[in-house]
Amino acid sequence: MYRSLEYGDTARVINPTDPVEYRLGTVTDVCYPTPHTTYARHYTLRFPTGDQRTYPAANIRRATRADDRAALEAALTSACVAVREACHIAHDFDPDLSAGTASLLRRLVDLATLRLGLTLGPANPARPLTHHQEGGDQ
Structure with missing residues (x-):
């Protein structure tokens, strides 16, 4: 309608x-x-x-604020995946760059957790868990 x-x-x-x-x-x-x-x-x-x-x-x-939240979750998840891949490359390339990239990944994960309640595992950020999901192992 x-x-x-x-x-x-x-x-x-x-x-x-x-x-x-x-x-x-x-x-x-x-x-x-x-x-x-x-x-x-x-x-x-x-x-x-x-x-x-x-x-x-x-x-x-x-559109609503809920649409914004979904877009933020998707963007932060994508960013974490990209930075995680950069961490793997940086590890072989330069130790200082590796440390900085790992720090950036940690900060992205912390931001997603603290501000959105989104749980991104640095080892596998492509499968976020929210506080709204119930049961089952991820």
């Missing part, structure tokens, strides 16, 4: 073109083609940077 966004709803630009548009925006204005329709013509979003921009309704999708 179609339901247009309303004032205060959060949304994202479907195809962002600059860094501001990647952020979650809040709907501050809705324009309808006629007074009696439920389909919006365009929305004005206010971004955390303070910018306000207007977009056609087809270029906006409803």
Whole structure:
């Protein structure tokens, strides 16, 4: 069922073109083609940077903070996998670089744990565990 966004709803630009548009925006204005329709013509979003921009309704999708959390979990997991691989390479290349890369991996794992409650094992960060998962061995 179609339901247009309303004032205060959060949304994202479907195809962002600059860094501001990647952020979650809040709907501050809705324009309808006629007074009696439920389909919006365009929305004005206010971004955390303070910018306000207007977009056609087809270029906006409803999004929540939960969507942000899922995106952060995926990004941090990918980053940990990439840094873990860099650790393996750095170990054979240069001891100082190896220590720095291992420290970076540890900091990523700690950040994911402390701020998101995401448990990433440095040896296998591709399979995160959250506090919301129940039972079973990983």
